[in-house]
Amino acid sequence: MKPINDVATLFENQRAVRAFSDRPVDDTTVTEVIRAATHAPSSQNAQPWRFIVVRDPAQKAVMSEVYEECFLQVYGAGAPARADGRQPWTQVPVLIVCCIGVQGRPNIATGASIYPAVQNLMLRARSLGLGTVMTTLFRLQRDRFHEILGIPEGWEAAAIIPLGWPDRNYGPNHRPPVDEVVMRDRWTEPQPNL
């Protein structure tokens, strides 16, 4: 994918990239995408985040195994393996575990202090021509991931972002007209079915 440095066309060019080339991703690049993440807003500007950059093959192998169990748990053994072109995590150059400090029981708004940062990370990656994909499915085995990664009490792994140079080119994403999701002053459409 070509780099994009134009904000006006950045967003429609973010795609879920689940397979990567062998080209290594250097530390300077990883630092730059995490730097972008840290400039995100957070509740009361607490910046309650930590990022675990996983490159160690042994660690990726353990994570990959548990992640595949999550897929089995949801889709069952009958699901066609790799139907979405997804590489196993063992082959992904870098996994970035995005953690948030949480006090009390998490709710929807908890995510308001981590997913803007995660989105910055993915957008900055895209601007450099790198691919990412948001994953949260691993939370089905949240306790095991926390154990594998040594995440302490009071912190939650909110997303794991595979990062690498894409296996191929990806075109823009497509969305319905904006009008279909916009209302004026109050909810005016009948309750839609998701």
Next chain:
Amino acid sequence: MKPINDVATLFENQRAVRAFSDRPVDDTTVTEVIRAATHAPSSQNAQPWRFIVVRDPAQKAVMSEVYEECFLQVYGAGAPARADGRQPWTQVPVLIVCCIGVQGRPNIATGASIYPAVQNLMLRARSLGLGTVMTTLFRLQRDRFHEILGIPEGWEAAAIIPLGWPDRNYGPNHRPPVDEVVMRDRWTEPQPNL
């Protein structure tokens, strides 16, 4: 604030803007920032979002009143009014209520399908020279906001974004060195105090 069309410098120039000039924000601009939002990733690409664009003064007045109650609830009557330069919502040109369709009990990962979109909205606004601020405090009075806005069962207001031309210039935001929030392969720092 000057427009920014350079992705490399966009993120550090996002600031919380809580006061706005009288300059109106036209519908084309509002549509453009929401368009950017809709290009965000979401779980299984469900795009489970709706945006309520509030311009009606009467509706803003009611929302403003309940929002002020949320502040009282948290900070008490002793808190200096408007200490952060915050305008009341009655004076904000546009309020954008960002809603997410939710099945089952919300958790951290629920936010993964709405806050990337909200962040796109705020980043696109910043690139055009517009100010925004993420607010979730209103959820202290979630039921009343849902009633005022007519949000149906199965949907949640996840953020309300005030949008307008900033009252003044805002410089870049500042963050500690990236190294302070990055670990390698596993959690290696002692549990920090947030």
